[in-house]
Amino acid sequence: MPAHAESPVSYVKPGHWAAAYQDLKATRQDHRGALQTESLATDGRRLPVGKTEYSFLFSRPAALVKGQQKRFDLQLYVPHHSEQTQRGTLLQSSFASRQGSLFDGIQSRLNTMPAxxxxxxxxxxxxxxxxxxxxxxxxxxxxxxxxxxxxxxxxxxxxxxxxxxxxxxxxxxxxxxxxxxxxxxxxxxxxxxxxxxxxxxxxxxxxxxxxxxxxxxxxxxxxxxxxxxxxxxxxxxxxxxxxxxxxxxxxxxxxxxxxxxxxxxxxxxxxxxxxxxxxxxxxxxxxxxxxxxxxxxxxxxxxxxxxxxxxxxxxxxxxxxxxxxxxxxxxxxxxxxxxxxxxxxxxxxxxxxxxxxxxxxxxxxxxxxxxxxxxxxxMSFAGGTAAAxxxxxxxxxxxxxxxxxxxxxxxxxxxxxxxEKSGVSSVARNALQKAAGISIPPARFVARSLIWYLAILVPLNYIIFRLLGRLEWAWIAVPVIAAGGAIWIARQAQLDIGFARSRSELALLEIQGGHDRGHLTRYMALYNSLSTTYEADFDTREALLAPVSMSSTPTEAQQQIQFRTGFSSGVQVQGLNVPSNKTQLLHAEQMVSLGGVLSISDDETTLHNDTVMEFENVSVVRRNDANELESAPLGPLQAGESVRLNFQPAGDAVALGTDIPEDSADLMRIVLSEHQLPAGEIRLIGRIASELPGCQITPQASQTQAQTVVHATLRYPPLPAARPDLRMRPEVQVEGEDFGLPAEQ
Incomplete structure (x- = not known):
């Protein structure tokens, strides 16, 4: 999709998620099963996602009634691959049910579109x-x-x-x-x-x-x-x-x-x-x-x-x-x-x-x-600062x-x-590579815990039961105190017994002024001490997820991630295998409801937050007709709040605040890119100091940290003036005929 009526040729744009459909009809009996699709190279090889070792398998439930043709919607992602110059890829589908396989490995050729x-x-x-x-x-x-x-x-x-x-x-x-x-x-x-x-x-x-x-x-x-x-x-x-x-x-x-x-x-x-x-x-x-x-x-x-x-x-x-x-x-x-x-x-x-x-x-x-x-x-690299x-x-x-x-x-x-090479992706990837992993307790924590444990086990235990006149009970309390101390140590260190996981997330919520839905991009790093297979569950079907490679070397697809739609209210992504003591980066996107709109008054003096979200470290930025950068720092912005904007000269850069974590500050700076703010455009920058709901990673991590940067464009400048062509295109003529055009340099 979009499909041209009665066209036998299908086109897909590599690097873009797309929708497709397939018409099926059962001629002998009813069938209930799953329809699966995957994209392949023209020689039948599975196409890896980016430079990872993963490929995608898309799956959805399908029920067929004998004699009735039914159309099934499908999701599709065609990665870039070396055969792109051939402008072709294969879409392979299969259908399996309890009654057996209706078809397996049916392939359709898709022509690919250039950038x-x-x-x-x-x-x-x-x-x-x-x-x-x-x-x-x-x-x-x-x-x-x-x-x-x-x-x-x-x-x-x-x-x-x-x-x-x-x-x-x-x-x-x-x-x-x-x-x-x-x-x-x-x-x-x-x-x-x-x-x-x-x-x-x-x-x-x-x-x-x-x-x-x-x-x-x-x-x-x-x-x-x-x-x-x-x-x-x-x-x-x-x-x-x-x-x-x-x-x-x-x-x-x-x-x-x-x-x-x-x-x-x-x-x-x-x-x-x-x-x-x-x-x-x-x-x-x-x-x-x-x-x-x-x-x-x-x-x-x-x-x-x-x-x-x-x-x-x-x-x-x-x-x-x-x-x-x-x-x-x-x-x-x-x-x-x-x-x-x-x-x-x-x-x-x-x-x-x-x-x-x-x-x-x-x-x-x-x-x-x-x-x-x-x-x-x-967002390009040129949109940010050298520090970011x-x-x-x-x-x-x-x-x-x-x-x-x-x-x-x-x-x-x-x-x-x-x-995965945009300026935003690069900032997030660099930040998560530094933050991912398990936080080992410092030596002072170990020493302090040992002192408290010995103090409770010996003198305090002895004094309590001596006062009670039951000194023999002190021996019975020893294993209880030891078990309680172990539980307390594990909770304080945020470690499972013999097993550890962490999840770090840096997200960007992009909002368009006057629109009640936002585009949320999550960058997540999953770490575990033992090999684990993860699953991501979204609460909406408008969600995408793909692994991100931490290497610049291309690889072959050796593992398959199953992208399941229609089996629950949202999207399920299964088969995310993270080896022992390794970190896997994930890139996820989804549409989220804001419950209202962010807007600015026509005279640019009042900001209205009619959403259900609360933002921190908010600043509104614009460039006036004299090409001077101006900002209106607001601090926190509550849900349903309307505030007056007091624009002040910002110099060469907008002050974002001093209490912002370094990772969020880098991301805020690159998406704001105030040095490339055209006159007439008004942007809002801020953050949410927590993870937004909508994506659950299983098994859950004992250590989690999440930050969300908010970027809203409240007003865009008008498009440049519309103008006719400079001249007519002449008819195509053979070499040597002169039709009054400048020769190609």
Whole structure:
């Protein structure tokens, strides 16, 4: 998922968790068993997770009634592997029940997508009407006859079937390979409540939605998705050709008349629209925070929701005039996708698309393809300080209004990919490697305990029973005192008799302002003195977990972790084997309910904590129009509390407080990265001095320590101004023909 209707080919993005489905039918008898899947290399080898020796086996219960076909949802994770250049992996599945195995080792080939390629999902009941965008050049990086077209596209368009349950994921954690959703005539109620919640979470973390207003705006009324729209969900209205003309003229590309292949130019389309008095339109007043996309005559409106962006058109995106308009591709790119304007360079055998605004070398930068960002996955080393990160890699990202050095452009799976090398992961891994293990009691503790034991055993024991006149009972009390002393020593040292375990956790809770759910990333270190197999149980099915390698050397998959969903209310992860006197690092993520939202007033003077959580060491940070860093230290912030913000100059760095543990302070500093705070963005940094519930590790450790850092983005700056392309893309021509483009350097 997302699955294109009637497409025989499936694609998956390595490094991203994904959803899949399988249709099964029992023809002879009922069956109740388990459906299991795993990803393999094309030669049948199990794929290790990262550089660990573990591979994943996904399992879920399945019940089949004779003669009835049933669809089963599956979870999937395809790690990166050496055969990625072949753009292929295998998905192997099996079904076993008490009646026997229905099938075993059935394999399906999945094509893999490169880091800069993402899904563009079209939710419509009339996919044929949107077939024209499948050949549009806003999704291609180059046009020629020689190169691999599969590798030269930014977006893989899919139009899922809208009959029955729409085959799109029902958890935000499985939406990270989707960059855009074009919403046409689908009713929001067609999606399940879980799918609607996943869409809301996805937008809050940077997903982008294009809404075809006349076909769908009114149907959003009364649904949870109504909050996304830039306009009030109202009945349809009417538009005239005269209202469309200013948009066409503002987004006209200068040389469209010279390169129009079908003879149409902006001028001819405007003339044809002059005689049109009525066409379907979307009514509704602008909502708070909505604004007109530049040069669209109030016909295209947008609104930020968290990090994401929702654009709605008052005109129909399937209209004939839009298909005839030669500059429509640039309009899609700049006004609807909200990407930088494009330019084109001449190649020996074709045309290369490049971005303007100094981004000519960023054609394959995933930051310009998807707006999705998850701090724990995408934060670059350049986002932190030298004290927090022991790494010397240079910053490779070009800083601009479109991309940020705060996020790493070189992650193998692109933005929002599962990433153990991010700045956040590195800080957490370094901290846990130092903290993991058993705390051995100091020598003074042993000496003090021995003195107390001897004092109780001899003089105090003697005096008590001498006063009672039962001195012979003192001998009977000796074994009781010895046993009690041993129990007391074990409790004080937090050690089991002959066996010891510890668990250390450093977590990051990322919150988007105005959104009532948070993304919690846990980094855990498990240590034990004897070999132990652990199990992780989450209280939600929206949870992920993977082992983290403490070595830089790749290895073969020798052990298997079973990822079980549907057997309980949440996710179960079994088979985490930790050898004797070893430490295993784990990376887990889950969505958590906040019970309310964090928000800031429009005048930026009041912070409202309507969540059920209490935070410590809170500071609110912003950069003013004079590019000066300001902070408002608050200290503790109680649940349900509203506080006034008194911003003061912060100098070069924000003071985080003196009573913060070193590990939390390092993590707070890197996720805040105040030196890369753009004007107009407001961030909150704080911590929770305890472990958040929702994940239980069995067997439990006798020694535990946990810290949680909180990062919330309360306000984002608006996107850069929307602008048309610098010129038209010419038709692909043979080598030697001149079409007025600069030669490739």
């Amino acid at each position: 800069y390629q993402y899904y563009f999902v079209v939710l419509t009941s009339r996919p044929a009407d949107f077939a024209y965008i499948g050949d549009d050049d806003w999704q291609r990086m180059r046009s020629d006859e020689l190169s691999d077209s599969e590798q030269n596209i930014h977006y893989r368009l899919v139009a899922p079937s809208t009959e029955g349950v729409v085959p799109i994921p029902d958890s935000f954690l499985q939406w990270t390979s989707i960059a855009y959703v074009l919403w046409d005539d689908l009713s929001p109620e067609t999606l399940t409540s879980d799918q609607q919640q996943a869409l809301l979470d996805w937008v809050a973390w940077g997903g982008r939605v294009i809404v075809n207003g006349p076909a769908s705006a009114a149907s959003f009324r009364g649904t949870p998705l109504q909050t996304l729209l830039p306009i009030e969900a109202a009945d349809s209205s009417e538009l005239s050709g005269e209202q469309i003309a200013p948009l066409l003229q503002a987004w006209q590309v200068p040389d469209d008349s010279a390169n129009a292949s079908n003879g149409d130019t902006t001028a001819t389309v405007v003339n044809q629209l002059a005689s049109v008095d009525s066409m379907p339109g979307a009514g509704g007043a602008k909502r708070d925070g909505a604004r007109e996309v530049d040069g669209t005559n109030d016909l295209v409106l947008e609104r930020n929701t968290g990090r994401g962006n929702v654009v709605i058109t008052r005109f129909d995106l399937t209209a004939g005039w839009l298909r005839k308009w030669p500059a429509a591709s640039g309009f899609y790119n700049g006004a609807l996708l909200r990407r930088p304007p494009r330019d084109f360079e001449r190649l020996n055998f074709g045309v290369q698309t490049v971005f303007a605004d100094g981004l000519q070398k960023q054609t394959r930068n995933p930051q310009l393809v998807s707006g999705l960002r998850i701090l724990s996955r995408d 990160i022991e790494d010397s890699r240079p910053q490779k990202t070009q800083e601009s209004s479109w991309i940020s050095g705060r996020f790493d452009p070189d992650v193998a799976g692109g933005v929002a990919a599962w990433n």
